[in-house]
Amino acid sequence: MTHILILSGVLFTLGAMGVLIRRNAIVMFMSVELMLNAANLAFVGFARSREVLGGQVFVFFVIAVAAAEVAVGLALIVSIYRNRSSIDVDRVSDLRG
Amino acid sequence: MTVEFAIFLGLAAVAIAAAIAMLVSRNAVYSALFLVIVFLTIAVLFLLLSAPFIAMVQVAVYAGAIMVLFIFVIMLLGTENVESEPGHRWQFAAALVLSYSLIIAFLIVALVLPVEPAEEFAAVKQGFGSPASVGTLLFNEYLIPFEVTSLLLLAAMVGAIVLTRWERTI
Numbered sequence: 001m002t003h004i005l006i007l008s009g010v011l012f013t014l015g016a017m018g019v020l021i022r023r024n025a026i027v028m029f030m031s032v033e034l035m036l037n038a039a040n041l042a043f044v045g046f047a048r049s050r051e052v053l054g055g056q057v058f059v060f061f062v063i064a065v066a067a068a069e070v071a072v073g074l075a076l077i078v079s080i081y082r083n084r085s086s087i088d089v090d091r092v093s094d095l096r097g
Numbered sequence: 098m099t100v101e102f103a104i105f106l107g108l109a110a111v112a113i114a115a116a117i118a119m120l121v122s123r124n125a126v127y128s129a130l131f132l133v134i135v136f137l138t139i140a141v142l143f144l145l146l147s148a149p150f151i152a153m154v155q156v157a158v159y160a161g162a163i164m165v166l167f168i169f170v171i172m173l174l175g176t177e178n179v180e181s182e183p184g185h186r187w188q189f190a191a192a193l194v195l196s197y198s199l200i201i202a203f204l205i206v207a208l209v210l211p212v213e214p215a216e217e218f219a220a221v222k223q224g225f226g227s228p229a230s231v232g233t234l235l236f237n238e239y240l241i242p243f244e245v246t247s248l249l250l251l252a253a254m255v256g257a258i259v260l261t262r263w264e265r266t267i
Contacts, residue, residue, distance in 0.1 A: 002207050003102075004146070007109045009203030011135070013196045014116040020192035026125050026171055030132050033163065034116060037139050040155075048146040048221070053234050056151050056226055060235065063151075063158050064246045068253030070163050074170045075260035081174050 004045035011038035025077050025087040029070075036066050101145060108145075112138040125171045129164060136160040148226040 011034060018031030040059045047055025081087050112135050119131035136159045143152035224230050235243055 003105065003109075004142075005207040006204065007112065007142075009200060009207060010113055011116055013200045013203065014113070014120060016199060017192050017196040018120045020195065021189055022120070024125055026167065027119075027128050030119065030128060030167060033159070034119070034132065034135060037136065037159070040151075041139055041142060044143050044146045044148045044151060047148065047226075051221055051225065053226065053230060054238075056148050056231055057234050057239050059148075059151050060154060060231070061239075061242060061246060063154055064250065067158055067163060068249050070166055071253045071257045072260070074166055075257035078170060078174065079260045087174065 001045060001049045005042060008038045008042040008045070011035075011041070023088050023090055025080070025089050025092075026074075028089065029073055029077070033066065033070070036062060105142070105145060108138045108142055112142075126168065129167050129171060132167075133160050133164050136164070147221050150226060150228040150231045153228075 015031045015033075015035035015038060018034065019028050022028050022031065040062055043055045043059045043062070047053060047059075077087055080092060084091060086092075115131045115134040115138070119128045119135065122128050122131065136155060140152045140155040140160065143149075143155060
């Protein structure tokens, strides 16, 4: 169980790092997906070690929510690109005070 | 060292290497393909953890549908490498510090705190994680969340269509 948690933590950290250092909105979005998958891995690992199926059902829900999130997020990115001709997040900082 | 643990180590190495390659590759299409490798290795890990149904869902939804959507958008917009300037230096330093502290926190949780179950898993009963058992649970105990999920997908569909309509700019 411990090694699965370690792998999940490492993958989650890599995803968080990707969100922080990349400026391409699509790659940042893919890093968010990586973080979701790391959490799913921990869920399945716990479901296995506790022998409770609820963890796997929860992973199913997480995957469904991720699919919805990707659809809306990519629609947002397409919309931003259409207005700005760029998906560099540093150029979409109009809300900065 | 059991065979399963050896397989786990190999898969973990592949997953971490592919994740790092996803982060450092400058071309977004390569990033997407490395992410597919990560998703496939995680699907095999799900199989190792006796979750065959979730593994198949992972391959079909993540490695299939979601990544096709990503690659479609990348190629549609033609934004494979948009990052001209490398960004702010302090951002990179802050990212390194934050991610190192995050991994240390994870290691503390995983190693220092006592983990109750034993390292080696006990054998699960027949049919654990099979489509039949997951489906039974899904349509009995989790029926309301399941229906809410379908509503969420409908809302996401409508939202995506509204956001990308040609007539009106947001």
